[in-house]
Amino acid sequence: MxxxxxxxxxxxxxxxxxxxxxxDICHQTTVGDNLPRIRQTLEQALARADxxxxxxxxxxxxxxxxxxxxxxxxxxxxxxxxxxxxLIASIFRSRDRSMPESNMRQADVPAGARWIEQRLGTAPxxxxxxxxxxxxxLPGVPHEMEEMFTRAVLPDLRERSGQTGVIVSRVIxxxxxxxxAVADMIAERVEQQGNPTIAFLAGxxxxxxxxxxxxxxxEEAMALIADEERAVTELLKNYAFGTDGETxxxxxxxxxxEKGIHLAVAESLTGGMVGSAIVDVPGASDWFLGSAVVxxxxxxxxxxxxxxxxxxxxxxxxxxxxxxxxEGARRIFGADVALSCTGEAGPHPLExxxxxxxxxxxxxxxxxxxxxxxxxxxxxxxxxxxxxxLDFARRTIASD
Amino acid sequence: MxxxxxxxxxxxxxxxxxxxxxxDICHQTTVGDNLPRIRQTLEQALARADxxxxxxxxxxxxxxxxxxxxxxxxxxxxxxxxxxxxLIASIFRSRDRSMPESNMRQADVPAGARWIEQRLGTAPxxxxxxxxxxxxxLPGVPHEMEEMFTRAVLPDLRERSGQTGVIVSRVIxxxxxxxxAVADMIAERVEQQGNPTIAFLAGxxxxxxxxxxxxxxxEEAMALIADEERAVTELLKNYAFGTDGETxxxxxxxxxxEKGIHLAVAESLTGGMVGSAIVDVPGASDWFLGSAVVxxxxxxxxxxxxxxxxxxxxxxxxxxxxxxxxEGARRIFGADVALSCTGEAGPHPLExxxxxxxxxxxxxxxxxxxxxxxxxxxxxxxxxxxxxxLDFARRTIASD
Numbered sequence: 176m177x178x179x180x181x182x183x184x185x186x187x188x189x190x191x192x193x194x195x196x197x198x199d200i201c202h203q204t205t206v207g208d209n210l211p212r213i214r215q216t217l218e219q220a221l222a223r224a225d226x227x228x229x230x231x232x233x234x235x236x237x238x239x240x241x242x243x244x245x246x247x248x249x250x251x252x253x254x255x256x257x258x259x260x261x262l263i264a265s266i267f268r269s270r271d272r273s274m275p276e277s278n279m280r281q282a283d284v285p286a287g288a289r290w291i292e293q294r295l296g297t298a299p300x301x302x303x304x305x306x307x308x309x310x311x312x313l314p315g316v317p318h319e320m321e322e323m324f325t326r327a328v329l330p331d332l333r334e335r336s337g338q339t340g341v342i343v344s345r346v347i348x349x350x351x352x353x354x355x356a357v358a359d360m361i362a363e364r365v366e367q368q369g370n371p372t373i374a375f376l377a378g379x380x381x382x383x384x385x386x387x388x389x390x391x392x393x394e395e396a397m398a399l400i401a402d403e404e405r406a407v408t409e410l411l412k413n414y415a416f417g418t419d420g421e422t423x424x425x426x427x428x429x430x431x432x433e434k435g436i437h438l439a440v441a442e443s444l445t446g447g448m449v450g451s452a453i454v455d456v457p458g459a460s461d462w463f464l465g466s467a468v469v470x471x472x473x474x475x476x477x478x479x480x481x482x483x484x485x486x487x488x489x490x491x492x493x494x495x496x497x498x499x500x501x502e503g504a505r506r507i508f509g510a511d512v513a514l515s516c517t518g519e520a521g522p523h524p525l526e527x528x529x530x531x532x533x534x535x536x537x538x539x540x541x542x543x544x545x546x547x548x549x550x551x552x553x554x555x556x557x558x559x560x561x562x563x564x565l566d567f568a569r570r571t572i573a574s575d
Numbered sequence: 576m577x578x579x580x581x582x583x584x585x586x587x588x589x590x591x592x593x594x595x596x597x598x599d600i601c602h603q604t605t606v607g608d609n610l611p612r613i614r615q616t617l618e619q620a621l622a623r624a625d626x627x628x629x630x631x632x633x634x635x636x637x638x639x640x641x642x643x644x645x646x647x648x649x650x651x652x653x654x655x656x657x658x659x660x661x662l663i664a665s666i667f668r669s670r671d672r673s674m675p676e677s678n679m680r681q682a683d684v685p686a687g688a689r690w691i692e693q694r695l696g697t698a699p700x701x702x703x704x705x706x707x708x709x710x711x712x713l714p715g716v717p718h719e720m721e722e723m724f725t726r727a728v729l730p731d732l733r734e735r736s737g738q739t740g741v742i743v744s745r746v747i748x749x750x751x752x753x754x755x756a757v758a759d760m761i762a763e764r765v766e767q768q769g770n771p772t773i774a775f776l777a778g779x780x781x782x783x784x785x786x787x788x789x790x791x792x793x794e795e796a797m798a799l800i801a802d803e804e805r806a807v808t809e810l811l812k813n814y815a816f817g818t819d820g821e822t823x824x825x826x827x828x829x830x831x832x833e834k835g836i837h838l839a840v841a842e843s844l845t846g847g848m849v850g851s852a853i854v855d856v857p858g859a860s861d862w863f864l865g866s867a868v869v870x871x872x873x874x875x876x877x878x879x880x881x882x883x884x885x886x887x888x889x890x891x892x893x894x895x896x897x898x899x900x901x902e903g904a905r906r907i908f909g910a911d912v913a914l915s916c917t918g919e920a921g922p923h924p925l926e927x928x929x930x931x932x933x934x935x936x937x938x939x940x941x942x943x944x945x946x947x948x949x950x951x952x953x954x955x956x957x958x959x960x961x962x963x964x965l966d967f968a969r970r971t972i973a974s975d
Contacts, residue, residue: 186605187582201612205586205603212601212623219619353667353697355635355675365637374608375636376581377716440868446854447847450868454846457922457953459870465878466868468840468850474865474908478878508874522857551695553857555718 185230185320196329197340197389208232213244221248221308226332228324231315233298235278241312245303246285248310253283259290259299266297291327295319302331309335343396344371344387347407349414350380350423350566357382361410364403371403380559384411413570423565424452424459430572431462431512438568439508440466441479441500443491443517444532448561464508469500479503492519492527494535494544501537501544513537514568518549520556532560536571543571585630585720596729597740597789608632613644621648621708626732628724631715633698635678641712645703646685648710653683659690659699666697691727695719702731709735743796744787746776747807749814750823750966757782761810764803771803780959784811813970823965824852824859830972831862831912838968839908840866841879841900841915843891844932848961849916864908869900879903892919892927894935894944901937901944913937914968918949920956932960936971943971 186203193200201224206216213232220227232241246253259282267274281298284290291300296319301312311328313320349357354377358365361384365373371388386403390396408415416426431438442449450466453459469475472486481499489495500515518532519525528548535544545567549556586603593600601624606616613632620627632641646653659682667674681698684690691700696719701712711728713720749757754775758765761784765773771788786803790796808815816826831838842849850866853859869875872891876883881899889895900915918932919925928948935944945967949956 182582182584182587184582201607201609202616203605207601209601215623216602223615353672353675355678356672358636358677359675374638375634377634378581442847444854445851446859446863447842447850447866447868448854450847450870451845451851451957454844454848454870454957455954459846460925463846463870465870465874466847466866467878468847468866468868470850470854470860470863470865477909478865478867478907507878509877525860551718554855557851557854 185315185317188317188321189228189230189324192324192329193332194342194344194387196333197342198332198336208238208240210240210244210247213240214247217244217248217310221305221310225307226309226311226335228311228313228328230313230320233281233300233312233314235275235280235297237277239280242280242283242285242301245288245301245310245312249285249287249303249305251286254286255279256282256284256290259284262293262299263297266293291323293319293323294326295322300327302327340389340391341393341396342387342389343393343400344385345400345404346376346419347384347386347404347411347415348417348419348421349382349384349411350416350562352382352414354382357384357411357414360412360414361407364407364410371399373403373407380562413573416566416569422452422455423562423569425456427565427569427572428453428456428459428462430569434511434572434575436511436572437462437464437509439464439504439510439513441504441513441515442466442468442564443470443475443500444520445516445557445561445564446470448557449514449516449564452561452565464510467500467504467507475500475503479507490526492517492531492533494533494546497533497535497544497546498537498542501535501542505537511539512568512572514564516560516564518556518560520553520560522553530556532556532563534560534564534567536568538571538575540575585715585717588717588721589628589630589724592724592729593732595742595744596733597742598732598736608638608640610640610644610647613640614647617644617648617710621705621710625707626709626711626735628711628713628728630713630720633681633700633712633714635675635680635697639680642680642683642685642701645688645701645710645712649685649687649703649705651686654686655679656682656684656690659684662693662699663697666693691723693719693723694726695722700727702727740789740791741793741796742787742789743793743800744771744785745800745804746819747784747786747804747811747815748817748819748821749782749784749811750780750816750962752782752814754782757784757811757814760812760814761807764807764810771799773803773807780962813973816966816969822852822855823962823969825856827965827969827972828853828856828859828862830969834911834972834975836911836972837862837864837909839864839904839910839913841904841913842866842868842964843870843875843900843917844920845916845957845961845964846870848957849914849964852961852965864910867900867904867907875900875903879907890926892917892931892933894933894946897933897935897944897946898937898942901935901942905937911939912968912972914964916960916964918956918960920953920960922953930956932956932963934960934964934967936968938971938975940975 206212232239288303293299298314300323303310371386374385376383388396388399447468475481501513504513515535519527521529530549533546549559606612632639688703693699698714700723703710771786774785776783788796788799847868875881901913904913915935919927921929930949933946949959
């Protein structure tokens with residue numbers, strides 16, 4: 176994992192589970208298969224936390240040394256457990272596989288530790304008490320780890336912590352304002368924050384505001400979140416487009432659905448990314464007709480019936496072309512509303528300056544267009560073009 | 576990140592970069608926005624490593640406290656840098672955005688530290704010397720972090736480490752064979768492996784073989800890799816489609832370019848994902864014409880001129896429809912070759928069983944189609960449909 180071959184998704188999964196169980200996580204550490212380093216990491220973790228969860232290193236191969244490291248930290252030896260031995264043997268029999276002797280290393284348990292039965296893989300988990308602290312060892316394979324955590328670790332943790340509090344968090348997503356602008360809009364809430372707390376997350380051009388509430392029950396936590404969400408969302412005006420898993424395409428879909436209209440797209444530099452983002456919304460088939468990906472001038476004229484003269488006069492990267500594309504898409508798809516974008520993504524400026532993009536939204540009443548200059552590389556320009564168009568369409572349809 | 580809202584991809588990216596630069600990573604730690612904890616984490620990291628890279632917490636909002644934490648560890652104060660102030664102001668001017676005062680916090684630099692100019696975001700990076708050790712602070716936004724690391728941190732690290740050994744690795748990517756099938760194909764190489772070493776990586780349906788060579792110089796390491804790559808690729812036959820960053824769309828583009836032909840797409844369930852994957856290939860405008868995203872039956876008939884009778888008889892999710900879509904796309908785009916896919920992605924089976932997808936490739940000589948049943952959820956089915964179509968087209972055109 177330190178080599179970067181694998182992205183650690185276990186930490187995020189455990190983070191979500193522990194947080195929603197009301198257990199604070201103060202640290203996550205990744206360390207290589209190196210006995211002294213694992214030992215030192217465990218000791219440091221035990222010095223600052225009541226419970227430590229270790230994932231991985233429980234396999235049969237020589238580089239799986241989590242069992243040894245924990246036994247060292249506990250100051251005990253490893254005991255081969257015959258019950259686990261039988262279980263492992265039966266797993267291999269049931270899979271008609273001959274069992275390499277090395278697998279029996281997985282039956283070693285630090286003296287004084289309890290083991291967690293393996294139901295998906297061959298490695299059992301471990302619950303290792305140290306005075307008033309505890310180390311949990313789980314397999315690194317995500318679905319094995321998740322099953323074992325939910326079945327055995329979480330209940331044990333809840334019992335030890337004796338706390339029943341719940342943490343609920345909600346993310347409010349915005350588009351079109353910088354992180355600092357969003358921070359200013361809700362400055363009063365941030366200053367007065369207590370429970371829920373307020374934090375900022377950025378990524379992909381979306382600025383997100385995360386509310387996190389603690390309460391004895393899930394219901395009370397949800398109520399705290401709901402009040403704060405109302406206040407924050409009002410301050411963020413229509414920069415806020417959704418919460419948690421809701422995307423810009425989802426927000427657009429909500430407007431389109433409410434209006435009971437049908438939508439089509441014509442796109443150039445995004446190459447289908449806009450249509451694909453829309454189809455990512457389950458149920459999009461109710462209101463989305465399709466997208467004309469017209470990557471060449473010839474395709475723009477032959478598919479959308481754009482006047483070649485217009486392309487000669489203004490070029491394919493122009494507000495005029497964007498407007499003609501949106502109007503063309505409305506016609507050929509028989510749509511109520513159509514969106515379009517055309518621009519220069521690079522790597523070499525062919526039609527215009529790299530990052531220059533024009534967007535248009537054509538409705539029954541009129542066609543509006545905007546042009547902006549986006550920063551970044553080819554991929555980022557196409558990604559931001561997609562989001563900008565979806566947001567432009569969302570606002571236009573909402574105000575229509 | 577501890578709450579699990581964000582999966583940490585920066586650590587994996589840094590792991591890959593540092594490893595291939597021959598620099599050992601011994602630890603990765605995630606810690607919350609808590610001054611004492613960040614300080615303690617930095618001190619522990621400095622105790623066991625010569626260099627520490629910190630990402631995130633350099634933003635303008637109050638919870639961005641990395642600057643303060645580093646200054647504390649250095650035992651110095653923060654100095655507002657007027658050059659950075661001017662730079663930040665100009666960034667906001669160029670984007671026609673008014674600048675909230677809070678942004679100027681990003682101009683604070685620990686006394687005695689150097690700063691790294693920000694070229695993508697508004698936060699500068701920091702190079703903070705502590706006796707013979709160093710802390711690098713980079714933004715948390717991946718593309719900002721990556722650009723700054725490559726431009727400023729890696730050169731500085733190399734200079735400090737003075738190390739000359741180089742690790743070079745190359746990933747050979749395959750599509751269409753299971754991990755164990757790929758392992759069997761190259762079993763002899765795996766058994767004989769030494770330098771380079773051979774490892775398997777899976778993800779997104781692609782089975783990848785990573786070769787890693789160590790040598791005193793980059794040239795020698797590259798030579799070792801080149802020999803092994805030749806041997807492995809030959810054993811993998813046409814399952815191997817590219818290396819490292821090369822995608823299935825890139826491999827398809829290579830075939831299309833060699834043949835000097837032009838390509839078009841008609842897609843339904845993928846909603847534009849196929850066109851978008853193709854446009855991801857720089858220079859695609861030389862050979863890619865566009866894609867007709869026809870999400871409804873009406874769009875299939877009106878845009879591609881598919882006989883409504885065909886849709887009535889066979890349904891939209893059928894080999895016949897896929898073939899008609901490909902032939903229609905060839906005609907309306909005036910393309911030499913056109914690809915198509917149509918299928919049922921769910922969440923509710925409307926036209927056919929969820930996961931049933933048909934693919935077609937239409938060339939001057941003939942039109943071929945295949946149908947497969949894909950596992951997984953809506954997103955996975957659309958992703959695998961895209962890859963399957965690109966691979967089907969790559970093989971068809973290569974053998975044409």
